[in-house]
Amino acid sequence: MSVSAAEPAHEPMAPEPWRIRQVRREVADGEVFTWTMEPLSGEAAVARPGQFNMLYLFGVGEVAISISALADDGTPVHTIRAVGSVTRAMQDLGPGDVVGLRGPFGSAWPVAAAEGRDLVLAAGGIGLAPLRPVVHAVLARREAFGRVLVCYGARSPRDLIFRDELEQWRANPDLDLRVTVDRGTADWKGDVGVVTQLIDRGGFDGRNAIAMVCGPEVMMRFSALSLHRRGIAPERIHVSMERSMRCALGFCGHCQIGPHFVCRDGPVFPYPAMEPAFRVNEL
């Protein structure tokens, strides 16, 4: 197999068979898991941070899943939370099982635009998965960026994902990692509260910073408000949107938000493009 190009390598509607190489449980009950995969044949396109693939479980259904890392050979890694029929069925798969994959699709996080600036990443829940490749990209060229803040909020300590990596990031003087949970436990010594409070503590130059936010919509909206209050212009705040997907190619309209198709124009958007949608959803 070889890895090339940035566009889908094959017929975009036809899933290619990929074999699961490794499954890693991210939380104790296995509800969140990470797949490392390889294509059974042919070429795989290299995805950019923020893009997603459509993963197809034969006979069950297809779901949009973001790239949560790129393996050393350039193949995409996916981190999945089991919430419904397809993702729960995926939870039962193991190494050697084969699923269909089409992609990569969609827009990417503006990593290059963050060069020379402070960078604030705000993640809520499994929203850390689509942002993780940004951290990898930044660490690979750390000198190109200013201060880098990673603010991560989860429901409780047991819901934190990528724990080993979080420890590495915490120990890395090149990153300012701040983690908080909504509900602490007796042995939790970290922060309790919402992710916006981590942003409110500052530690970046708002006038020269860029922000990337991923999580539940209400979390993204409040994070954008906090980032703006801290001096980051709305057009330098980017959010990743989630809508139910079918074609992923801008044909079916399933993923439409106002004039935008999340699959084609997104999922990563500048905040001002999505602000009206956030307001409508909050009504």
Added chain:
Amino acid sequence: MNELMEMLKDRPFFEGLSEAHMKLLAACAALRSFEPDVCLFREHEPAEAFYLVRSGTVALESRLPGRGARTFATLGEGDMLGWSWLIPPYRWHYDARAITPVHTVHFDAAVLRDRMDHDPELGYALLKRFTGLIVERLQAARLQSLDIYGDADVGLGG
């Protein structure tokens, strides 16, 4: 006092205060540190102070009968702590406990309260700042209570 002025002047909370008001605040301020596990204050005690956390982590806790203390929020570097001194009956509504070594600027709120009553300009300037803080915390508490990462909100929200 000069050292305290320096410490306060770069904090966003104090931005825009007049020189005279900053001097007054610095005159009411003192550095205080707390070892891990020590309480800065406890529920129901008279609220006669507020704090600027310079470093470390402070847990805000409520005690639930039969279930011990439960942390509902933590504060860290740069956070302001305490507004119960502004509102009668001037008693704390929760415990504040140092989780790590904590360094703070402690403000004598009883003195300031009195000065605010006699100097409406100071009163307004401080109330405006504390109201902003209260609104921020209220929004955060609202968000926290929504359980946004729970089963009701799936996908990337999970």
